[in-house]
Amino acid sequence: MFTYLFKWLDNDQNNQQINDPNQGCDDSIDWSRIIPFVAIHLACLLVFVVGVSWVAVVVCVMSYFIRMFAITAFYHRFFSHKTFKTSRVTQFIFAAIGATATQRGPIWWAAHHRHHHIHSDSEHDSHSPQHGFWHSHLKWFLMKKNFAVKSNYVKDLQQFPELRFIDRYDILFPILFAVGLFFLGSFLEKAYPALGTSSWQIVIWGYFVSTVLLSHVTYCINSLAHVFGFRSYHTEDNSRNNFILALLTLGEGWHNNHHCCPGSVKQGFKWWQIDISFYLLLLMNKLGIIWDLKYPNETLLNKKSIINQQAVGEKT
Numbered sequence: 123m124f125t126y127l128f129k130w131l132d133n134d135q136n137n138q139q140i141n142d143p144n145q146g147c148d149d150s151i152d153w154s155r156i157i158p159f160v161a162i163h164l165a166c167l168l169v170f171v172v173g174v175s176w177v178a179v180v181v182c183v184m185s186y187f188i189r190m191f192a193i194t195a196f197y198h199r200f201f202s203h204k205t206f207k208t209s210r211v212t213q214f215i216f217a218a219i220g221a222t223a224t225q226r227g228p229i230w231w232a233a234h235h236r237h238h239h240i241h242s243d244s245e246h247d248s249h250s251p252q253h254g255f256w257h258s259h260l261k262w263f264l265m266k267k268n269f270a271v272k273s274n275y276v277k278d279l280q281q282f283p284e285l286r287f288i289d290r291y292d293i294l295f296p297i298l299f300a301v302g303l304f305f306l307g308s309f310l311e312k313a314y315p316a317l318g319t320s321s322w323q324i325v326i327w328g329y330f331v332s333t334v335l336l337s338h339v340t341y342c343i344n345s346l347a348h349v350f351g352f353r354s355y356h357t358e359d360n361s362r363n364n365f366i367l368a369l370l371t372l373g374e375g376w377h378n379n380h381h382c383c384p385g386s387v388k389q390g391f392k393w394w395q396i397d398i399s400f401y402l403l404l405l406m407n408k409l410g411i412i413w414d415l416k417y418p419n420e421t422l423l424n425k426k427s428i429i430n431q432q433a434v435g436e437k438t
C-alpha cells in the first residue's frame with residue numbers, strides 16, 4: 123500500500139515506467155490520475171455542506187488570481203518562453219505557487235507547451251482541438267503517454283535541482299496549500315467568529331472551487347483559443363484572439379498575438395487588449411524583481427499583420 127503510494131507521489135518512478143517500452147504507452151488513459159481529478163470536481167459539491175460566507179468567496183477569488191498569475195506570467199511567459207529574466211529565488215517562489223494550481227510542475231508544463239508551439243495544430247500537437255474539444259481540453263493530460271516530461275525541450279530548466287524537485291513531487295504543493303488554507307480558516311473561525319466561516323469552508327472554496335475554475339479556464343486556452351475569436355496575424359496554426367478568455371486568464375486570451383510573437387512578454391498588443399499579467403510584470407520590473415523584458419518586433423508584426431497584407435493585396 124505505502125510502496126504504491128510513494129510510487130504514485132514520485133513522478134520520476136512514473137516517468138521510468140512510461141518510458142519503458144514494455145509497459146505499452148499508447149493513447150490509454152491513466153486511471154490513477156483520473157480518480158483524484160474527478161474527486162477534486164466532486165469535492166466542490168461540499169459547498170452545500172460547508173455553506174458560504176463573503177470571506178470564503180474573497181479567499182476563492184484571491185486564490186484564483188494569484189495562482190493564475192503564477193501560471194500565465196511564470197509557467198508560460200517565463201519558464202516556457204523566457205520573455206524576461208529574474209533571480210533564482212523569485213523563479214523558485216513562483217514555480218512553487220504555480221504548482222499549487224495542480225497543473226503539474228514547471229518543467230513538465232514548459233516542455234509540453236514548447237512542444238505545442240513547434241507542432242501547433244498539426245497531427246503531432248498534444249492538445250490541438252483538431253483532435254476534438256474534449257481531447258484538447260482535458261483528455262490529453264490524462265493520457266499515459268503525456269505524463270512523462272518531454273526532456274529534449276527543457277534541458278535549460280532541468281539544470282535547477284529545486285525545479286526538478288517541484289516537478290518530481292508536484293502533488294505535495296496543492297496538499298500543502300490546502301493544509302495552509304485549513305489553518306487560515308481555523309484561525310478566522312476562532313479569532314473572528316462574526317465572519318461566519320470555518321476551516322473546511324475556506325478549504326472547499328479556497329482550494330477546490332478555485333482550482334476547478336482555474337483549471338478549466340486554463341484548459342480553454344488549448345480548447346477554445348484555437349477555435350473561437352478573431353485573427354490579427356498570419357500564423358501556421360488556428361490560434362485566435364478572444365477578449366473574454368483574455369480577461370479570465372489575465373491576458374492569455376490574446377492567443378493569436380502570442381503565437382505570432384511567442385517571445386514577447388506582453389500579449390495584448392493594442393491599448394484595448396487588456397493584459398493584466400503584463401501590467402503586473404511591468405510593476406515587478408519597476409520594483410527590480412524582474413528585468414530584461416522582451417517586446418514584439420514591430421517589423422515582424424507589420425509583416426504578419428492580416429490587415430497590412432490585405433492592403434498590399436488590394437493595391438497590387
Ligand SMILES: [Zn+2]
Binds near residue numbers: 242343344361381
Ligand atoms: Zn496555442
Ligand SMILES: [Zn+2]
Binds near residue numbers: 202384
Ligand atoms: Zn506559449
